[in-house]
Each structure stands twice: as structure tokens, then as C-alpha cells.
Amino acid sequence: MADKLPEDIIQSVAIGNLKSISEQPAMLSNLAYSNTVNNTNLSQQNAVSFQQAMNDLTLSVVAKASNTISNLTPLEARSAVDILSNNELAQTIADLKSTVQAFAN
Missing domain, CATH: 1.10.287 (Helix Hairpins)
Known part of the structure; x- marks a missing residue:
């Protein structure tokens, strides 16, 4: 049994594996939270873009109506x-x- 690894190496590898397995739920939770924040950010950007488009449309409609009234x-x-x-x-x-x-x- 000369090929057997020392006990402290086996224990350190086991501890390293346990540490990475125990940190996985926290990393997945952080990833899910990051995705939620990113989706909320994109949703807000779309809402602002839609609001700006509606403001531009309103401005052009008012300008056209004003032009029609004033140029009789x-x-x-x-x-x-x-x-x-x-x-x-x-x-x-x-x-x-x-x-x-x-x-x-």
C-alpha cells in the first residue's frame, strides 16, 4: 500500500469539495437575484422608451393640429x-x- 495518499491530503480534498458544494446555493441565489435585477432594469428602460415615444407622438399631433388651425x-x-x-x-x-x-x- 505504498500508493496510498496521506490522510491529510484526502481530508483537505474532502473539505474543499464540501466547501464548494455548500457555497453552491448561495451562488445560485445571487445569480437569481442578479437576473431579477437585470430584468427589472430592462422593463423600466422599455417603459421609459415607450413613454418617450408617446410624448413624441403627442407633440407631433399637437403641432399638426396647431398648423392646420393657424394656416386657414x-x-x-x-x-x-x-x-x-x-x-x-x-x-x-x-x-x-x-x-x-x-x-x-
């Missing part, structure tokens, strides 16, 4: 005034109704 041609401006303040359409409809009733009697 004279004909469009007059038409808007007639529709909002003058009741010519209602008067024309009433005239047509009265004409139809006159011929019906």
Missing part, C-alpha cells in the same frame, strides 16, 4: 364663420320643406 385659407375661414355663426343651411332646408308642403296640398 380665406375660403376655409369664411366657411367656418358661416357654419358656426350663420344658419343658411337650416334656412335652405326650411325653404325646401315649405316648398314640398305647398305642392303636397
Whole structure:
């Protein structure tokens, strides 16, 4: 039995194996926590990116609406005034109704 390893070497290898096995749950727990933190970080980055995209879209919609309102041609401006303040359409409809009733009697 000259090939037999000394007892202190066998014991140190066994202790080293036990140490690495006993540290494994802590390392796995740290890895899981790291993955959770990373996923939360990516989720927050996506939320901020989506919010910025919505802000850009809102800005462009408001700019387009403002441009449409402020750049009216004279004909469009007059038409808007007639529709909002003058009741010519209602008067024309009433005239047509009265004409139809006159011929019906």
C-alpha cells in the first residue's frame, strides 16, 4: 500500500469539495437575484422608451393640429364663420320643406 495518499491530503480534498458544494446555493441565489435585477432594469428602460415615444407622438399631433388651425385659407375661414355663426343651411332646408308642403296640398 505504498500508493496510498496521506490522510491529510484526502481530508483537505474532502473539505474543499464540501466547501464548494455548500457555497453552491448561495451562488445560485445571487445569480437569481442578479437576473431579477437585470430584468427589472430592462422593463423600466422599455417603459421609459415607450413613454418617450408617446410624448413624441403627442407633440407631433399637437403641432399638426396647431398648423392646420393657424394656416386657414380665406375660403376655409369664411366657411367656418358661416357654419358656426350663420344658419343658411337650416334656412335652405326650411325653404325646401315649405316648398314640398305647398305642392303636397
